[in-house]
Amino acid sequence: MLRVVVCVSGGGTNLQAIIDGIAQGAVCNTEIVRVVSNNPGAFALERAKRAGIEAVCVSPKDYRDRELFEEALFACVEEATPDLIVLAGFMVKVPGKMVKRYENRIINIHPALIPAFSGTGYYGLKVHEAALKRGVKITGATVHFVNDGMDEGPIIMQKAVKVYDGDTPETLQKRVMEEAEWVLLPWCINLIAAGQIKVENGRVTVSE
Numbered sequence: 001m002l003r004v005v006v007c008v009s010g011g012g013t014n015l016q017a018i019i020d021g022i023a024q025g026a027v028c029n030t031e032i033v034r035v036v037s038n039n040p041g042a043f044a045l046e047r048a049k050r051a052g053i054e055a056v057c058v059s060p061k062d063y064r065d066r067e068l069f070e071e072a073l074f075a076c077v078e079e080a081t082p083d084l085i086v087l088a089g090f091m092v093k094v095p096g097k098m099v100k101r102y103e104n105r106i107i108n109i110h111p112a113l114i115p116a117f118s119g120t121g122y123y124g125l126k127v128h129e130a131a132l133k134r135g136v137k138i139t140g141a142t143v144h145f146v147n148d149g150m151d152e153g154p155i156i157m158q159k160a161v162k163v164y165d166g167d168t169p170e171t172l173q174k175r176v177m178e179e180a181e182w183v184l185l186p187w188c189i190n191l192i193a194a195g196q197i198k199v200e201n202g203r204v205t206v207s208e
C-alpha cells in the first residue's frame, strides 16, 4: 500500500478526485493516511472527514514565526510516515527540509502547462487570469515532482485544455479542473503506486 499524505489549502476538489479514484478502484494500492491543511477554513478538511480520513490543520497563525510553522508542518507530515506527499491545491512553499527528506516523493498539481504561467505568484485563479490576458488558445494542467524551485521539478504528466472566446478565469478554471486536473492527479498517483514512474537526470519516464 502506498501511504499518501495530501496537503491542501482550499476547496479540495483535487483531494476529492483522489478519494473517488481510490473508492472506484481507478487508483490501486493507495491509502490516504492523513490530510493536512494550513487553512482551518479549508473545505478540503471537511471532505477528508466525510471520507473517514484523519484531517489535521497546521496554521501559520498558531506559530510565532515561519521557522516554527515549517517545523510543525514537517513533524505533522513525518508522523504519518508517508511514501508519497501530494500537494493538491496547497498554497504553501514546501520547507526545504521536507523537499530534501522526500526527494522525488512529493508531487504537485499546477493548473497550467508548465513552464507557462508558473512560478512565484502563479496560483489558483491568477494562473487562469494570466492565461486569458496573454490570449493563449490552449492551456491545461501539469503534475510534477517538487524540488527547491517554484513549479520547477521534473514533469510527470500534462494535459491540454482548450481556451474559448468569452472564457472568464472562473469558466477556464472549471474546464481545466474537469478535463485535466481531476484526471491527471489520480492517474499519476496510480502509476506511482504501481512503481511505473522513474526519475533520471531530472526527467520522468513512465514504464508500461
Ligand code: GAR
Residues within 6 Å of the ligand: 008, 009, 010, 011, 012, 013, 014, 015, 044, 088, 089, 090, 109, 110, 111, 122, 123, 124, 127, 177, 181
Ligand atoms: C487547483 O486548481 C490547483 O491546480 C491549484 O489550486 C486549485 C486548488 O483547487 N494549485 C495551484 O495553483 C498551485 N500552484 P482544489 O482545492 O479544489 O483542489
